[in-house]
Amino acid sequence: MRLLIYEYCCAGGGGRGLLAPEGRAMLQALVADAVNGGGLEVVVLVVDGLRLALPAGVRVLPVTAGRELEALVAAAATADAVLIVAPETEGILTSRVAAVRAAGATVLAPSPAFIEIASDKQATIRALAAAGVPVPAGRSLAAGEPWPEAFTRPAVRKPLDGTGADGFVVVCRGAAPPPPARRPTRIEAFVTGMAVGVSCLCGPRGVYPLPALRQVFATTGSPIAYAGCDPLPDRLVAARAEALARRAVHAVARAAGGATPATGWIGVDMILGERSDGRGDRVLEINPRVTTSFVGHASGLSGGLVRAMLDVGTGRETMPPASGRISPRSFRLSSDVHASADRSRGG
DSSP, rough: OEEEEETTTTOOOOOOOOOHHHHHHHHHHHHHHHHHHOOEEEEEEEEETOOOOOOTTEEEEEEEEHHHHHHHHHHHOOOOOEEEOOOOOOGGGHHHHHHHHHOOOOOOOOHHHHHHHTTSSSHHHHHHHHHTTTOOOOOOTTOOOOTTTTSSSEEEETTTOOOOTTEEEEETTTTTOOOOOOSOEEEEOOOOOEEEEEEEEEEEEEEEEEEEEEEESSSSSSSSEEEEEEEOOOOHHHHHHHHHHHHHHHHHHHTOOSSOOOOOOEEEEEEEOOOTTTTTTTTEEEEOOOOHHHHHHHOOOOTTTHHHHHHHTSOOOSSOGGGGGGOOOOSSSOSEEEEEEOOOOOO
16 A cells, blocks of 8 residues: 655745644654554655655655645555645645545545634634533634733634644733734633643544643743643543543534544644543644644554554544554653643643
């Protein structure tokens, strides 16, 4: 089976700032996992001049800068399946998934309607709230619209289609609000607790959360940056997060009108509050693509996570092979991190 793996930054699409380290980490982990799992011929698009640590036997297709979308569509024509990792910003993920599907290739990704909702933070929150999934209080702001003086602080502001910490602003209690943003944004109440990410393998037979991971962020510099993750040692807390993630994915799938839950790898970001009954928990957003947490998960699954993703996504399996034996590890994109479990995050 020939699998084409496309990562936006490494293929020359852009995002050389905060997204580039995460993009490289994801691509290298995906390729290594796919090769180690066996049974897959792996093809990767890499922009001219970029050096990556890839396993032997991987077929690398060089891409001329500025031609990554054309190269993706051309390479997809000879692949049995395509895995696309790209940011939601400005429709980048949507356009690449649509272009490959229009070319007749099989893409391991959610439906266009699911991606559309999950790529819009306000639309995501509406879908979650309508299904009874707990979310932070907030509202959207049009481009150029000033901060509402009556809106509670501390609060956060983030672009509607942002990825990671792109455009993320924290407004402290008593601080002056930031100037209006040039793009549509969402503002929401700052939620205190532990930042957690839950990745789900999804397919026609169900939604299968992987072990929850505590998210770690850089302590210095601006803007705030994702720096890695750690396994959750408390299994009861992890189970609470995983159940909430499953509810969130089903909620967006229903809002998208899907007959099946979703397809592919979907990440759910949340804050877990201190209450053991979960009443302080809030879901922040849904990522309709492979997330950086793959790096932490891919270390301990016999047969490979990429193979499990393919099997679950196509309905060949009802659950990830050896799912109970997945033992994620800690990883860091940078050594400049804060690893405290009481990290607070608003989005």
